[in-house]
Every structure is written in C-alpha cells, then in structure tokens.
Amino acid sequence: MRLQLFSDLHFETESFDPQPAPGAELLVLAGDIDAGWTALERFAHWPVPVLMVAGNHEFDGRELDQAWPALRAHCAALGIRLLEQEALILTAADGQRVRFVGTVRWSDFDGLGIAQRPRAMRAAGYFLRLMGSTRSGVAIDAELMRTEALACRRWLEDELHRPNPGAAAGGWDTTVVITHFAPSLKSADPRFGRQPGTASFCNA
Template identity: 60%
Template sequence: MRLQLISDLHLETERFTPEPAPGADALVLAGDVDSGWDGLRLFRDWPVPLLYVPGNHEYDDRDFDQARADLHALAAKLGFVMLDDAVHLLTDAQGRRVRFVGSTRWCDFDLFGPTQRERALRAGSYFQRVMNATRAGQPFDALAVREEALRCRAWLEQTLAAPESGPDWDATVAITHFGPSIQSADPRYGRQPGTASFCNDDEALLPGARLWVHGHLHCRHDYRLHGCRVVCNARGHSKRGEALGYDGQRCVEVFTA
C-alpha cells in the first residue's frame, strides 16, 4: 500500500495547493493543516481514502471538546476518515489489509523522564498560551494537555499491544501528530525542555507498528527504530525556511517499510 504523506501546512498563514500523488492508495493528513479549518476543504472529494489525525493547532482559540465534536462533523462532511483515538482498516489493490491506528497523542512532557517533567511543563506553558484553547471554561494549559496525553498514551498502548500483523490485517500503521521519539526532535533546537512539547517517549510502542507517521516537527524525518520505520513529512513555515525542498507528493510504501 502506497501512502501520500502531508502535514503542517499551516494554511492559516501559508499558501499551498495540495495535489494527489500518482499511484497513492491513500492520503495521510497528520495535522496542523489550518487553524481556521478552511484549508481542510481543499481535500474535499480526494480521489483516494483520506486518513486525518488533528494537530494541536486545529484547536487554537476553541473549546477543546466542542472543537473535537465539530472536527468530527466537518471530517464526515468532507469525506475524511478522522482517526481521533480510532482504528480504520483499508485494503489495497493487491488485497493487502492495513490497520491504521490514529491519535493526536498530545505531549505528556515526560520525554526526558519524570525528574525533568516540571521544567518541560514550564517550557510547554508558552506553547499552550499561544494555542489559547480552553476546556470546560478553563485554560487548556500544560497540565490539561498532559492529562489528555496520558489518556491517548493508554489507548495507544492497549491498541498497539495487538499483533502488528495477523489473521485480520497484514500490517499496522500508527499515525500521530506528536513525534514518538527524541529522534524526531528538530535538529535546530535539539534536546531542550521545549522539545518535550513536540516529542513523546513512545519508543516502547514502536514495535507494535510497521510504519509510524507523524507531524508537528517542522522538519522531515525518515528513520528506523525497534523494527518500525518513522516518517515525518511536515511542511512548516516558508518565512523560516522550513518549506524549502518540501515534497507534498511524497509517498511511502507500507509493505517495504
């Protein structure tokens, strides 16, 4: 199965016109498409199945739970498969079945371990103020993000505990917005407390997937760890030079991953 990968277009400020990749069996849209959501409409009636995992910026300036419900409704209207702690099965032209396991997987701020959690939470508070989301009338602050992240982590752990392949599917692909390993850190910033707002220590979960696709980091990655291929094809902001060399038609093969 051939997957086109797109994320972090930030169409609230950027200009980019997505085009289907020739030969792709599905499109994976790994979040931060447009904080205003208008850019999501560019993907209406996509010619192949579209698997969408929301990014953090899809919740900007909104109530978290209302935004989640509204995103589900919009995705259904546009014909997307929204994977919000959910599983979806697809079969390619060769009859190979792929189980897609999708979650935003918010950051739990434990990338550097519990002893560094407070420093990571303090650094993460800046990003939550920029996001300016609420939940139940309260700021969706770093502690609230951690609570949601731990729930996502528990769901992923349980779901990826099933065999990576078996009688019901031939391969598993995980899709998250946040990175699953410190190896996905942006090389411009390296290992600093703020990196825990972009990556999680989910390396123990990697053996449960053949391929793990993520976004959030405004740089590209393609590496192997614990038998899993990890790929990020994020575009980022052109004014910072992050979009240089970006290939919006990039594809990866599940069964050669």
C-alpha cells in the first residue's frame, strides 16, 4: 500500500498547503497537526482515506478525559479515522490486507537509558507546564506522561503479539505501526543531539 504521511505540521503556528501525493492510497496524519483542531478540516475531502493518531499538542490546554471523545467525534465528522490503542485492517490496491496499529505512545523518558530518566523528566517539566493539559483534573507532568506512555506500550506489545489467523481468515498480510512519539532516538532530529530534553520525543 502506498502511503502519504504528514506529521508535526503545527498549523496553529505554521503555514503549509498540503496536497495529495500522486498514487497514494492512504493519508496518515501522525500527530501534532493542529493544537486548535480547526486545520483538520483541510483533510475532510481528501481523495483517499485518512488515518490519524493524536500528538501531544492536540491536547494543549485540554482535559484529556474530555478531549479524547471530543477529538474522536471531530475527526469522525470530517471523515478522518482516529486511532488510539486501536487496530484497523484495510485492503490495498494489490489485494494485500494491511493492519494499521495506532497510538500516541507518549514518552517514557528512557531514550537515554534508565539512569538518565530523572534528568530527562526534569527537562520535560517546563514544556509540560506550557502544554497545560490535565487528566482527571490533575496537571500532566512527566510522571503522569510516563504512566500514559507505559500503558500505550503495553497495549502495543500485546497487539503486535496477537496471533494472525491469516488474511484469508480475516487476518493481515503486513502491519504498519503509527505513533506520534518515536520508538527510539534514532528518529530524533540530529540538530537536537543526545541531550535530556531529546528523550521527551520517544518511548524507548
């Protein structure tokens, strides 16, 4: 399946004119598209199906318990399929059944190793305060984000180990994992280097 991918567009501050990629069968929005959500309307009439996972900035200034169902409803109204700890099987033009597995993933702050976790969590504190999000009325700090990250990781591990009955029996031929937070610092922008704050970008 030929995919088009957008991530970290940050329409709340940036200008960009997204255009469909010739030959793409699916558009993937991998989070931090627009903190205000309004720019998601740009993808409402995309010529191919649209899958999305949320990024951390989709929740800026929001209560997660309320924001999740609101974001899901907003995406559904635009024809965008939001995945959070969910899997979806789609059939490609060549007949292959592709399983898409999606979650924010969040950060466990272990990208530089467990010994560096406290420094990474302290480095994230300032940005989490700017984010201004809450969960059940409690401000999201590094500890709470790590808790969310570990839950995402457990779900992802379980889903990836789920037995595949085979495409003919409703299974899949291949799997694509969509997350906003990276699986390792190998995906981090090299401009940031291996510093404590960079560990906030991944879930090791």
